[in-house]
Structures are given as structure tokens and as C-alpha cells.
Amino acid sequence: xxxxxxxxxxxxxxxxxMHYCGxxxxxxxxxxxxxxxxxxxxxxxxxxxxxxxxxxxxxxxxGTARADGAHVVLDASKSWITSAHHADAYVWSSRPxxxxxxxxxxxxxxxxxxxxxxxxxxxxGLRGNDSAPVKAVGARIPAANRLxxxxxxxxxxxxxxxxxxxxxxxxxSVGMMEAAVERTIEHAGGMKYAHLSGSALHELPTIRxxxxxxxxxxxxxxxxxxxxxxxxxxGRADAMLRVLEVKAATAESAREVxxxxxxxxxxxAFRKDVGVERRFRDTRAALIMAPxxxxxxxxxxxxxxxxxxx
Ligand SMILES: Cc1cc2nc3c(=O)[nH]c(=O)nc-3n(C[C@H](O)[C@H](O)[C@H](O)COP(=O)(O)OP(=O)(O)OC[C@H]3O[C@@H](n4cnc5c(N)ncnc54)[C@H](O)[C@@H]3O)c2cc1C
Numbered sequence: 001x002x003x004x005x006x007x008x009x010x011x012x013x014x015x016x017x018m019h020y021c022g023x024x025x026x027x028x029x030x031x032x033x034x035x036x037x038x039x040x041x042x043x044x045x046x047x048x049x050x051x052x053x054x055x056x057x058x059x060x061x062x063g064t065a066r067a068d069g070a071h072v073v074l075d076a077s078k079s080w081i082t083s084a085h086h087a088d089a090y091v092w093s094s095r096p097x098x099x100x101x102x103x104x105x106x107x108x109x110x111x112x113x114x115x116x117x118x119x120x121x122x123x124x125g126l127r128g129n130d131s132a133p134v135k136a137v138g139a140r141i142p143a144a145n146r147l148x149x150x151x152x153x154x155x156x157x158x159x160x161x162x163x164x165x166x167x168x169x170x171x172x173s174v175g176m177m178e179a180a181v182e183r184t185i186e187h188a189g190g191m192k193y194a195h196l197s198g199s200a201l202h203e204l205p206t207i208r209x210x211x212x213x214x215x216x217x218x219x220x221x222x223x224x225x226x227x228x229x230x231x232x233x234x235g236r237a238d239a240m241l242r243v244l245e246v247k248a249a250t251a252e253s254a255r256e257v258x259x260x261x262x263x264x265x266x267x268x269a270f271r272k273d274v275g276v277e278r279r280f281r282d283t284r285a286a287l288i289m290a291p292x293x294x295x296x297x298x299x300x301x302x303x304x305x306x307x308x309x310x
Contacts (some may be wrong), residue, residue: 002168006175007182010282011128013172017165018046018082022091024164025156029147030107034089044083047161048090048108048134049290052077056290058093059154059310061103062142065094072097072143074108074136084117084132085110092136095152101151105142114139125281162291163232163239166247170225173250173286174280177218180261183275184211186266201264210264214257221253241303248296249285258283 002020006013022045030038037043049058074094083091086183092108108115114137121131134300148156188202188211201207228242236242258280262269269276287293299309 002171002174003178006172007179008194009128010172010176010279010285011126013175014045014126014129015044015083017168017172019044020086020168021045021047021161022081022087022089023167024160025091025105025147026107028160029105029156032142034107037088039195040234043088044086046081046083046087046090046158047159047165048074048078048081048092049161050079050081052079052116053134055079056288056292056295058290059102061093061095061153063094065097065104067097067143069141070143072106072146074106074114074139074141076136078134078136080131081117081134082129082131084134085120085130090134091147093157094129096151096153099151099153103153103157104150105147105153105156107145107147108139108141112139112141124280124284126285129285157265163243165234166243167225167229169286169289170228170246170250171219173254173283174218174222174225175256176283177250177254179213180258180279181211181214183217183279184214184261184264187268187274187276191268207264210260214260214264217253217257221250224249242299244291244296244300244303247286248293248300251283251293254283255287 002013002016005016015197016288020251026038026045034043038045050056051062052058053062061076063074066073076091076094088111089107092106093103094106096104099146113283116135118133118135121129186310188207189200192198201210224246228246230238232299261276262280265274265276268274272278291299302309
């Protein structure tokens with residue numbers, strides 16, 4: 001579904017990706033009422049992990065959670081939350097209320113007093129993804145809104161969120177690559193040189209070779225994506241390695257495929273109606289959304305060298 005959505009609209013694919021990530025946590029650790037609301041399409045979710053202090057090191061929140069009777073008081077500076085103005089609730093990370101765990105997770109309703117969303121999204125690509133910083137200053141939520149045990153956030157991030165996020169954001173990258181290949185083929189077949197007896201752009205071997213490379217790269221990315229899904233579904237021993245690999249592979253492939261599409265469609269690619277420049281911009285986020293490609297290269301390197309990831 002997200003792959004098909006991304007062919008048309010990168011922002012919708014991003015919103016759905018973050019919704020499903022939040023939903024995966026809610027499904028395992030949330031209340032029945034919220035799970036029912038999600039199932040009936042009445043609850044939009046998202047992740048509120050990244051913070052201005054630890055940024056892409058999302059596994060290390062600095063925001064705090066202070067126990068106060070039947071409530072918990074949250075203070076944090078979240079740097080980016082997709083669907084910030086529209087989500088019904090955020091799946092929110094903080095330091096644990098007690099103990100030596102790295103983090104705890106909470107379901108935090110957007111309407112909670114003490115939360116403030118600043119500004120709107122005004123960045124490169126993904127115009128409709130509604131990512132914005134969110135601050136919590138003394139935000140009181142019911143202690144019962146904890147998702148999983150106190151201090152168990154890290155395990156949920158790695159065991160539930162990361163596989164979901166990795167496979168879904170990869171779906172978006174594959175979808176955008178497919179759209180780029182399609183648009184480029186269409187463009188190369190339709191653009192003619194009048195002074196060369198109306199020969200089409202795709203009659204140039206250079207252009208055909210670039211399109212071939214785009215097709216190969218897209219198919220390679222799709223094959224790894226399918227294999228990652230198979231590995232997860234069948235509980236294969238290499239499933240976690242595939243989870244780490246597939247996000248980096250599809251994000252970097254999408255960057256290259258869209259760059260080639262810009263080259264092949266050339267001056268025309270700068271025009272919005274050709275449909276390449278938007279995907280070129282939209283593919284960028286997957287590279288730096290945490291875990292970023294560079295972090296993944298480090299994790300994968302450690303994993304294959306037999307070193308601990310953290
Ligand atoms: C459109 C968009 C939507 C987003 N939506 C959400 C959301 O819904 N929820 C959420 O929680 N977050 C979200 N994020 C935040 C995102 O996941 C990242 O946390 C954030 O973009 C990282 O950027 P930074 O500049 O803060 O990274 P920094 O941490 O400052 O990293 C800067 C650079 O250093 C590199 N780097 C850092 N650590 C290492 C390492 N250990 N090894 C190698 N290289 C390293 C990074 O790869 C990067 O290139 C969103 C971001 C964007 C752009």
C-alpha cells in the first residue's frame with residue numbers, strides 16, 4: 001500500500017509510515033479503546049522520538065518523565081514529529097521514571113495541556129508531511145498511558161518500531177523510484193529533436209543506458225525489500241541484518257535513481273509537470289531519517305564484524 005501511495009504522493013506515504021509505526025506499538029502495548037479507535041480509522045498516530053539534544057540518536061531521549069501519583073509529567077523538546085498538528089496522539093519517548101533503563105514510551109494525546117507545536121513544515125520535499133518540533137513543558141498524562149514497562153522503550157524501539165519503520169520507509173523509496181522510472185521512460189519516448197527528423201530522446205544510447213541503470217537499481221532495491229519482508233515473516237536468522245540493510249539500500253538507490261532521472265529529463269525535469277523534481281526532493285528524507293544511512297553503515301559494519309551494535 002505505501003509503495004503504491006509513494007508513487008503518487010511522498011507526503012502521504014510518510015504520514016502513513018509514521019502512523020503504522022505508532023500503531024505497531026499501540027497494537028502491542030496500548031489499551032483496547034485506543035486499539036479499537038485505530039482499527040476503525042479514527043485515530044492517527046505518529047512517532048515522537050527525535051529530540052533537539054540527541055537528534056538522530058533517537059534511542060537516547062533526554063526528555064524526562066516524572067511520576068506524580070496516577071499521573072506522569074513530561075518535559076521534552078522533540079525536534080521533528082510527522083503529522084504534528086494532525087495526529088490524535090504521539091507515541092512519545094522519554095527517560096524512564098525510575099531505574100537504569102534507557103527509555104520509556106507513552107501515548108500522549110496531542111491535546112494534552114503543556115504541549116506546543118511550533119510552526120509548520122517549510123522544507124525541501126514532502127510538503128504535506130506536517131513535521132514540526134513539539135515541546136512538552138509539565139505535560140501531565142495518565143500513568144496508565146505507558147506503552148510497555150518503565151525502562152523498556154529501547155527494546156520496543158528496536159524490536160517493534162525499527163523493523164516496521166525500515167520496511168515501510170523502504171516501500172516509499174521503492175514507490176518513488178518506480179514513479180521516476182515510469183516518468184523518465186515516458187519523457188524519453190515523447191521528447192523529439194525536430195532538426196534530426198523527429199528522433200526521440202530514447203534513440204540516444206546514452207539515454208537508454210541511464211534508463212537501464214535506473215531499472216536495474218530499482219529492481220535490485222525491490223528484491224532486497226521483498227527479501228527483508230520474507231526474512232521478517234519467516235523469522236529468519238538474518239532478519240535484523242536485512243532490516244538494517246534495506247533502509248540504507250533503498251534510500252541510497254532512490255537518491256541515485258532520482259538523480260539520474262533529473263539528468264535524463266534534464267531541463268524539462270526542472271518543470272513541475274514532468275513529475276521528477278518532486279520525487280527528487282521527496283526521496284531525500286529517507287537518507288537522514290534516523291537511523292540514517294551513515295548510522296546504518298556503521299551498525300551493519302559492526303554486525304558483520306561480530307561487534308556489538310551499541
Ligand atoms: C521530513 C522529516 C520527518 C521526520 N519525522 C519524524 C517523526 O515523525 N518522528 C521522529 O521522531 N523523528 C522524525 N524526523 C527526524 C529524523 O528521524 C532524524 O532524527 C533527524 O532528521 C536527524 O537529523 P539531525 O540533523 O538532527 O541529525 P544529527 O544527529 O545532527 O546527524 C547529523 C549527521 O551525522 C550523522 N551521524 C550521526 N550519528 C552518527 C553515527 N553514530 N554514525 C555515523 N554517522 C552519524 C548523521 O547520519 C547525519 O548525516 C523527521 C525528519 C524529517 C526530515
